[in-house]
Amino acid sequence: SQTIHQWPATLVQPVGSPLSLECTVEGTSNPNLYWYRQAAGRGLQLLFYSVGIGQISSEVPQNLSASRPQDRQFILSSKKLLLSDSGFYLCAWGGYTFGSGTRLTVV
Amino acid sequence: DQQVKQNSPSLSVQEGRISILNCDYTNSMFDYFLWYKKYPAEGPTFLISISSIKDKNEDGRFTVFLNKSAKHLSLHIVPSQPGDSAVYFCAASEGTDKLIFGTGTRLQVFP
Numbered sequence A: 001s002q003t004i005h006q007w008p009a010t011l012v013q014p015v016g017s018p019l020s021l022e023c024t025v026e027g028t029s030n031p032n033l034y035w036y037r038q039a040a041g042r043g044l045q046l047l048f049y050s051v052g053i054g055q056i057s058s059e060v061p062q063n064l065s066a067s068r069p070q071d072r073q074f075i076l077s078s079k080k081l082l083l084s085d086s087g088f089y090l091c092a093w094g095g096y097t098f099g100s101g102t103r104l105t106v107v
Numbered sequence B: 001d002q003q004v005k006q007n008s009p010s011l012s013v014q015e016g017r018i019s020i021l022n023c024d025y026t027n028s029m030f031d032y033f034l035w036y037k038k039y040p041a042e043g044p045t046f047l048i049s050i051s052s053i054k055d056k057n058e059d060g061r062f063t064v065f066l067n068k069s070a071k072h073l074s075l076h077i078v079p080s081q082p083g084d085s086a087v088y089f090c091a092a093s094e095g096t097d098k099l100i101f102g103t104g105t106r107l108q109v110f111p
Helices: none
Strands: A003-007 A010-013 A019-026 A033-038 A044-052 A055-058 A065-070 A073-078 A087-093 A102-106 B010-014 B019-025 B032-038 B045-051 B056-059 B062-067 B072-077 B086-093 B105-110
Touching: A003 A087, A010 A019, A019 A033, A019 A087, A019 A102, A033 A073, A044 A065, A044 A073, A055 A065, A073 A087, B010 B019, B019 B032, B019 B086, B019 B105, B032 B062, B045 B056, B045 B062, B045 B072, B072 B086
Parallel strands: A010 A102, B010 B105
Antiparallel strands: A003 A019, A019 A073, A033 A044, A033 A087, A044 A055, A065 A073, A087 A102, B019 B072, B032 B045, B032 B086, B056 B062, B062 B072, B086 B105
């Protein structure tokens, strides 16, 4: 069965600091991978998706970037965090399997 | 532009009664619809889905209805249980597994 590992579970970072969230998938090959964000009081917003190594599509302009260095690894990054980057970040495989999420608070 | 909308941010239902969660969409090219349940600080879990070629799909206590002409779908939970209390998201896709989510409805089932 497919599983998604996402870490860390919670993160508190100061404004202007860098960010790296990692997501790895097990039990499947060549998966389509997604990063979503749930901001306070809002729905799940698609940020990035990737259909393969090195292939990244961005859905919304923002302060974040994504990379897919390996088939089963998807990384969300920022060089300088903003307060508005706070939220709950979710990695997903296909349309059915989500990671447990990372709660990011930028202070 | 919100392509998938859940206009009720919250719903409160007594245990044993029916819960009806609604979702509207604007993109007529959507051909697959899903419902997810989400607890705080956890990832969403898939509940039930429906293809645009059907108008109803049932799985145990959960039934999803699709009205393509109205661009509307609903999730019925019968009977509602306290463990159903969570945030419910509807999502839609257009031939891929890239999902567009609604803003969610918080369901509370009270004894």
